[in-house]
Amino acid sequence: MGQDTISRLGEVLGPSGLLVGTDITERYSRDWSGDYHCAPSAVLRPSTVDEVAGALRICRDAGLSVIPQGGHTGLVGGGTPDCAAQLVLSLERLNRIRAIDPLGMTMTVEAGCILQDVKDAAAAQGVLFPLALGAQGSCQIGGNIATNAGGLNVLRYGMMRRSVLGLEVVLPDGRILSDLRALHKNNTGLDLKQLFVGTEGTLGVITAATLRLYPQPKHIETVWLCCNSVDRVMDLYALFQHEAGDFLSAFELITAPCLELAFELDDHQSISKETAQYPAHALVEISSSGGPDLKEWVEDLIAVAFERDLAADGFMAQSDTQAKSFWRIRELMVEAQQRRGLHLRSDVSVPISSMAPFIAKVTEVLSAELPGLNVLSYGHVGDGNVHVNALPPEGLTGSSFQPYLPLLVEKLNEVVDSFDGSISAEHGIGLSKRAALDSRLQGPQRELVRAVKQLLDPTDCLAPGRILVP
Amino acid sequence: MGQDTISRLGEVLGPSGLLVGTDITERYSRDWSGDYHCAPSAVLRPSTVDEVAGALRICRDAGLSVIPQGGHTGLVGGGTPDCAAQLVLSLERLNRIRAIDPLGMTMTVEAGCILQDVKDAAAAQGVLFPLALGAQGSCQIGGNIATNAGGLNVLRYGMMRRSVLGLEVVLPDGRILSDLRALHKNNTGLDLKQLFVGTEGTLGVITAATLRLYPQPKHIETVWLCCNSVDRVMDLYALFQHEAGDFLSAFELITAPCLELAFELDDHQSISKETAQYPAHALVEISSSGGPDLKEWVEDLIAVAFERDLAADGFMAQSDTQAKSFWRIRELMVEAQQRRGLHLRSDVSVPISSMAPFIAKVTEVLSAELPGLNVLSYGHVGDGNVHVNALPPEGLTGSSFQPYLPLLVEKLNEVVDSFDGSISAEHGIGLSKRAALDSRLQGPQRELVRAVKQLLDPTDCLAPGRILVP
Structure with missing residues (x-):
């Protein structure tokens, strides 16, 4: 990268908007997976959408590759450089909450807002932004949208895509595409924002979004059920799906080896260690954002599960603290894997x-x-x-x-x-799954995906090599 | 259209797959709006996806324009010809229900299935396909997807887009794009199906879809509340949204002049004629697909509404029949407008x-x-x-x-x-709103929408002039 380009970028971005050389700290070089590590040649830190546009134009003119970066919590190498010539475009300074409308059930936020801050801002107005992930304390909403994040609440609230009402995006050539209207229904032909949800920054840089909000849960019942097989857990799922219907907000399967791992880290859990004798477990959340209390009704439903021999043992959380401790076990088993070092991961x-x-x-x-x-x-x-x-x-x-x-x-x-499944349910493709995806695309699918990339980013300057095999 | 093209189409489509001349009945020439009327030069009635592909290739080679057509229930002139040289491609013979999985909560159907048949097939398996429209007895699921239909249940279940898990589409050049996997989560970069939802057949012909199903509602309470102003109706909405949360499955505003129209057609309604004295009304549905009965709780909530002077009078349906009669008033006011002949319509x-x-x-x-x-x-x-x-x-x-x-x-x-609104909330653009939409698109939006059309349909053979001003 020439000195001329550096000074042009510096002019657009200001002194705190451009990091080069030893100012580039470690955090810009890796994601949570730890699978990839490469320092960028520069870090762009724009604080406005116009600065994003200006910086992208300079990079394109100079033939530079730019990797948009959120909170570094990806697991597929999507948000970090894979060669030292690449620049990182961090959205971290675009972190304003622009508007919240609790009656209209919408909020408009900039891409660099931390997910937890978005959730807290909604909660302060008595409404819910539902996306819930282990990484929510550091992941950014722009990254959540660019990766169409999933998480623990998909059963009730869908993937991130469903909660995106509007987007502001900078195209690779610096054009700004903005529609942040706070509308729940808007049916006017091609829904352009869908091009950018889940495409991991390959087609444009998301700078702001209008999000859909929901009523806050009022009644939450959390249940841990121990089963004699994965089959029984799925039978249990059928029962809960049929009886609890849209009250069912989470239904997690945990097999015995996972539970043993969690106990390795901490065996003072609210679930006794003996429960690991059961081969499969269900962590179930039933909740509602209104209407009558659910406790008695859930107790009756669990009684049915025992009568039908679907569950062999179980615990119903008697407090928020106990409910949290059930979820903590789920977090611990992920942490325990991480500590074991290199292992096979899939999604x-x-x-x-x-x-x-x-x-x-x-x-x-x-x-x-x-x-x-x-x-x-x-x-x-x-x-x-x-x-x-x-x-x-x-x-x-x-x-x-x-x-x-x-x-x-x-x-x-x-x-x-x-089994007619998908090799990526929620983590995305990034660098790590691009070859596996490519070999699974039918001819016309591959052609169309590549043609759309070519249309929006003909010089392949934005997130090159992500999703698509070069 | 030359005799040679007709015979080539006849070979691909078979004797019942091609209508020309006097065999073309009136129904292929108009939609429900009645605003447009034009007979096509031929009607293509393929019965398989391969026939769709074969017919489209012949039409493209012959430079013919093809208008994909569903159940003729559109309101914006999207599904009928606007010049006599155009052909209609009717999906009516592609009407098989390919699969239903009530545990997996998915079903795969062909584009020409009538919406009511799709709903009935789901109900027969104890599950719900939620899309609900006045036109459901004749509209087709392919048209519902191509127009991203809305209707009465959007509050709870979203627009059609949300219920589409997979699509089979024939591109304008005859290539088939098929992904009908019954997956609730599949996050692998650009979500190609989003290109075809809501684009009214301009980018491809939808031939089949995998749909998301839901638990059936178990408890339904339907309430008619009379208010002293639209402001009070919206205050009532705020109360219900806050207290009933995700139980709220419909909240319809009906102003007094609409009610008077409905009474014109039939004044023996379960709502007394005197209620028309109130300027604004709310028709509210609160429902759940599980959990405890809601009746008492809804009664208490209505009592709160009266205490706070949000509602002045009201009726809670005491039976399914009475609930249906409330909804019948809403239908009647639409019918009554239709009978008045030409009037201003908007969405x-x-x-x-x-x-x-x-x-x-x-x-x-x-x-x-x-x-x-x-x-x-x-x-x-x-x-x-x-x-x-x-x-x-x-x-x-x-x-x-x-x-x-x-x-x-x-x-x-x-x-x-x-008010930062949209000129089309749910009916789409078709012919009737294309100029109004065009003048509202920002430069980069217009460029991108046109570039995607050019990419997929470079000869503009599919649904030309729909959505985009020629």
């Missing part, structure tokens, strides 16, 4: 009615491929989304496990294909 | 919190423009969607009213703009 979906046979099949296939592998299946099975992860067999760690990963992923993806 | 949205001032302003502006105009405002105000219609002043009917319409529409749209 796949299948039709909900295939969940139990899929988990059985994939466990069998992976275990046959590498005996001793500790397969951990858990996830948002009410959405058909399961994370099939695996810890290496005893004695095989880090670099000695690495060579097995590509084949394990391939085998896993083949099982997903055989 | 606009504004931020929900601007609804009352918007209705006051637009009524004032239209009445000033043409004194004696009978302005009727009603709609799904819980979605921010209102139909501001108007009957001509006494003595001004049909052709003598016609010359006033363009200016009235322009004035109406200007008020919509001043």
Whole structure:
């Protein structure tokens, strides 16, 4: 990058808007996955949409590649450079909450707002912004939109796409596309914002969004149920789906090996250690944002589950604190995997009615491929989304496990294909899944996806190599 | 159209797949609006996706324009020819229900399925397909998707877009784009199906879809409340939104002139004629697909509404029959307008919190423009969607009213703009709103919409002149 370009960028972005050399701290170089590490040649930190547009024009003219970056919490290498010539465009200074309308149930926020701050601002007005993720204390709303984030509340509120009413986007050539009207219905042909939701910054840089808000939950019942098999958990799901209907706000599957991992980190949990004897567990949330109290009704429903032998043991949270402790176990099992170092991670979906046979099949296939592998299946099975992860067999760690990963992923993806599933339910594609995605696209799909990229970014200056194989 | 093209189409489509000359009945020439009438040069009636692809290739090679057509229930001239050289591509024979999975909450249907048949097939399996429209007995699911239909249940279930999990589409050049996987989560970059939802057949022909299903409502309470102003109706909305939260499945505003019209057609309604003395009414549905009964709780909530002087009178349906009779009034007021002949129709949205001032302003502006105009405002105000219609002043009917319409529409749209609203909340653009839409697009929006059309349909053979000004 020439000195001339640096000074032009400096003019547009101001002194705190451009980092080069040793001013570039470590955080701009990696995401949470830890799978990728590369320092950018510069970090652009615009504070207005016009600065984003100005900086992008300069970069395009200079033939530079720009990687839009949110809160660094991605898991597929989408938001960090993969070669030192790339620049990072961080949205962190575009972090104003522009408007909240609690009656109209909308709010308009800039891309760099931290998800937790968005949720808190809504809550302060008595309304709910529902997206809920482990990373919510540091991920940014622009990144949530660019990756069409999922999380714990998808069953009730859908993926991020459903909550986006309007977007402000800077196109790769610096043109600004803005429609932030706070409208719940607006049916005027091609819905341009859909081009940018989930495309990981490859087609434009999201700078602001108008979001849909919801009534706050008033009654929440949280239940932990222990089952004798994944099949029984899915039967339980069928019961809850039929009886609780749209009160069902979360239905998480946790298999025994996951629970054992969580207990490794902390065994003073509200769920006794003995529960790990049961092979599969359901963490269920039933909630409503109005109407009568649900407690007695949920107790009756659980009684039905026991009568029908769907659950063998269980706990109903008697307080907010206890409900939080149930969810804490789910967080702990993720943390425990992270601490084990390199392991197989996945994020796949299948039709909900295939969940139990899929988990059985994939466990069998992976275990046959590498005996001793500790397969951990858990996830948002009410959405058909399961994370099939695996810890290496005893004695095989880090670099000695690495060579097995590509084949394990391939085998896993083949099982997903055989169940008509998706190799990415919610984490996106980024760098890590682009080859697997490419080989699964039908001809016309691949052509159309590439043609849209070519249309919007003919010089491939924005997030090159993300989603699409170069 | 040459004899050679006709015989090639005949070969692909078979004897019952192609209508020409006097075999083309009236129904292919007009939609429900009655605003447009033009017979096509031929009607293509394919019965498989491959026939659709084959026919489109022949038409493109011959330089013919094709108008995809569903159940003829559109209101903006999108689905009928506007010049006699155009062909109609009717999806009516693609009407198989391919699969239903009540546990997985999905179903796969062909585009020509009648909406009511889709709803009935879901109901037979104990699940709900929620889209509900006046036209549901004749509109087709492909048309519902191509127009991103709205209707009476948007408040709870969203527009059609939200219920589309997968699509099979034939592109203008005959390529088939198919992804009908029954997945609730699938996050793999550009979501191609979004290009075809709401674009009224301009980018491709939808031939099948995988739809999202929902639990069936178990408890439904329907309430008619009479208020002293539109402001009070919106205060009532704020109360219900806050207290009933996601139980609120419909909140319709009906102003007094609409009610009078309904009584004109049939005054033996369950709502007494005297209620028309109140200037504004709310038709509210509160429902749940599980959990405890809602009746007592709704009674208590209505008592609060009376205590706070938000409602002056009201009726709570004591039976399904009575609930249906409330909804029948809403249908009658639409029928009554239709019988009056030519009148001003609109379908606009504004931020929900601007609804009352918007209705006051637009009524004032239209009445000033043409004194004696009978302005009727009603709609799904819980979605921010209102139909501001108007009957001509006494003595001004049909052709003598016609010359006033363009200016009235322009004035109406200007008020919509001043409230940051949309000129099409749910009916779409078609032929009738394309000029109004075009003048409202920002430069980059217009460029991008046209570039996507050019990309997918470079010869403009599919639904030409719909949405986009030629």
